[in-house]
Amino acid sequence: GAGVSQSPRYKVAKRGQDVALRCDPISGHVSLFWYQQALGQGPEFLTYFQNEAQLDKSGLPSDRFFAERPEGSVSTLKIQRTQQEDSAVYLCASSLVGGSGANVLTFGAGSRLTVL
Amino acid sequence: RKEVEQDPGPFNVPEGATVAFNCTYSNSASQSFFWYRQDCRKEPKLLMSVYSSGNEDGRFTAQLNRASQYISLLIRDSKLSDSATYLCVVPIRGGGNKLTFGTGTQLKVEL
Numbered sequence: 001g002a003g004v005s006q007s008p009r010y011k012v013a014k015r016g017q018d019v020a021l022r023c024d025p026i027s028g029h030v031s032l033f034w035y036q037q038a039l040g041q042g043p044e045f046l047t048y049f050q051n052e053a054q055l056d057k058s059g060l061p062s063d064r065f066f067a068e069r070p071e072g073s074v075s076t077l078k079i080q081r082t083q084q085e086d087s088a089v090y091l092c093a094s095s096l097v098g099g100s101g102a103n104v105l106t107f108g109a110g111s112r113l114t115v116l
Numbered sequence: 117r118k119e120v121e122q123d124p125g126p127f128n129v130p131e132g133a134t135v136a137f138n139c140t141y142s143n144s145a146s147q148s149f150f151w152y153r154q155d156c157r158k159e160p161k162l163l164m165s166v167y168s169s170g171n172e173d174g175r176f177t178a179q180l181n182r183a184s185q186y187i188s189l190l191i192r193d194s195k196l197s198d199s200a201t202y203l204c205v206v207p208i209r210g211g212g213n214k215l216t217f218g219t220g221t222q223l224k225v226e227l
Contacts, residue, residue, distance in 0.1 A: 033214070033215075035217075040124075040219075041219055041220075042120075042203055042217035042218050042219045042220050043160065043203075043217045044217070045208065045214055045215070045216065048214055056214065091159060091160075104150070104162050104165065105160075105162070105215065106162075107159035107160050107161070108159060109158070109159050110159055
């Protein structure tokens, strides 16, 4: 596609519910990143994929967070048993290349999660 | 010390003014740096990349000081449309192509 597409754009969940957030990166982009952005803060790294391999998940805040990219394109971030502190905007970004060396990220519009 | 530190602002400046933001970073091995712009309730978008001593693009100039480990962003002749949050971005220490974002500096350009 022309850009990074994320869905849903807005999600309201009751505490304890499971949610799934989808990211469709730019076609052909090798690297895919998930970031979490709380109000008034910069994006915080969650996890990184190179093709279908999850190379780094060190930023996932707890074992309630799980991400996958089974075919190396679309990715899903799943949050189990949501808590109020999970309320944030979840940003997906992709970049053309993988490997070492920082690369330019293209972000999606984000999924705004509100946990009541 | 945080990986990336920025003054959150806000910086309130009149239209036409020159304004500069600084950003300090802790990863002395970083080779590339970025400034992203984020409008309210929008996603971050790349403004400038900085790979050597600096970069200039129209009214925007980014400079890198490796010895002091800071990068700066200078905006000349500010426009109302420049109002946004400016995010300083550096590679995560030992993290390959993963990027660490600062908290951002908010700029408000006023009439």
